Amino acid sequence: MAYLLQHVVNALQWGSFYALIALGYSMVYSVLMLFNFAHGDIFMVGAYIGLFVATGLLALGSAGAVALPNWAVLVLTLILAMALTSVVGMLVERVGYRPLRRAPRASAALTGLMIGITFETLNLALLGAKRRSFPALIETTSYQVAGVSITNTKIMIVVISLLLMLALDQFVRRTKWGMAMRAMAVDIFVVPLMGVPINTMAALTFALGSGLAAVAGVFFGQAYPVLEPYMGMLVGWKAFVAAILGGRGSVLGAALAGFLLGFIEIFVAVVFPSTLRDLIAYSVILLILTFRPYGFFGEPYSARLRL
Amino acid sequence: MLTVENLRVSYDRIAALHGISFHVEEGEIVCIIGANGAGKSTTLRAISRLVPAEPGSKITFRGENLLRYPPEKVVSQLGISHVPEGRRLFDNLTVMENLRLAAFARKDHQQIERDLERVFSIFPRLKERITQKAGTLSGGEQQMLAVGRAFMSGRRMMLLDEPSMGLAPLLMMGVFEALGELNKEGTTILLVEQNARMALKFAQRGYVLENGRLVLAGTSQELLDNPDVKKAYLGG
């Protein structure tokens, strides 16, 4: 029993990464009818930005300039990584996707893949092929609860991730920007007639998604402290699957599907050899999708595709 | 108030408007009638900047070059709202959200609340349905919401693309009555209709659009009496 509970805790943490990343895929897909295939690499960029901010702040501390306590370094790292990665996301939208808004969707998909490869290659070129370790920003304490070991890092990762998802959900439901995003999901062509600047909305959508990916990146650095240029590929594709599974336009769906993916992967590995993990995990997903082709909470309203 | 000169618009290099010119004065109700594919919707879209006008086209609104404005600013700064063809409500948003979204760029919060009340006093049916998703409204209610939405977004001028489409005669009268009221309160109206009889009864002046060219202009009475118009658009 304790053995299984231990996996639940791990699955929650692992699911947080998928969920945070899936939200970025899901929002962009919903608002702009676009799969941003560079999103996994934006997660990687976010992790590296977090790494540089954190090491920079720690170096400042040891140089005697401003010695911040580690929790403050973590908070600042999260905030700065979110902000800077949002800028990266907005640049990707501006340079990569905006010129293709009316182009066939396949061109946009190719562009996304290209942007992703560019990020990976740039990383290799600028930083070399070595792995880098992310400094631990909180001293790990383990709590033993009913035979299960839970670390404070895991609690923090899961709780902050959930809070951010909740905040995003409220933003989309209650603010006028969220309303505009939901409107763009069904009819981007007439949204300007409401006085809504759609370029600003597109930038905002990318900024939000990239910010969440950066949080996932920093947390990933805390949980598995090794970063490498291709770290975003597999995680990115899986988060994409979670976004589809969640249903177009659903924050709740993408979050739930992210966690579900974490659970399926971890528990499949409990029962089967880990080499078969992905094969079995994604067969399960495929099976779910055959019964729910629009995902968990896909809106039944279809998008209008022309003026 | 609105002057259109030599307006040309193409879709994928196929011309839809071949250089049309017309004007609408402040407080007027003007209609453009024409058959399917004549270019009526395209004309309104060009004014709203949803489709680009070709070089050489000129549109001025209250003395300003309208073509300098992006679509969202045509609404929020010039005050020109547009009820698009087929209503195009946001089906996944509630009635209230549709109305509030239309006030996206407005900062006059108290006036927004008063305007909402005004919309509900013109269309009481909408008030009973504020939490209902727009996609589940009846056709008539949807048209009311489309007009209400335009009312919330900009009110100097309203562009209406076939507001009578799909409505039973009684509902249609209701919608036009409401539009007439808005006009009396100062909203200039440019109306585009296939239902020529209805449009000409409602408007003071009209234009006839054929294959992307304006072929006739006149007061509504002149057009109603014109034998060509009678034959082509009024059923004999």
Ligand SMILES: Nc1ncnc2c1ncn2[C@@H]1O[C@H](COP(=O)(O)OP(=O)(O)OP(=O)(O)O)[C@@H](O)[C@H]1O
């Ligand atoms: N989005 C579009 N892409 C390509 N061509 C278009 C598009 N919209 C309209 N057209 C073409 O432009 C011409 C004018 O169309 P428009 O919709 O303005 O006509 P309309 O007078 O509004 O017709 P209706 O009464 O049927 O609504 C038509 O030949 C039409 O096929």
Ligand SMILES: [Mg+2]
């Ligand atoms: Mg039309």
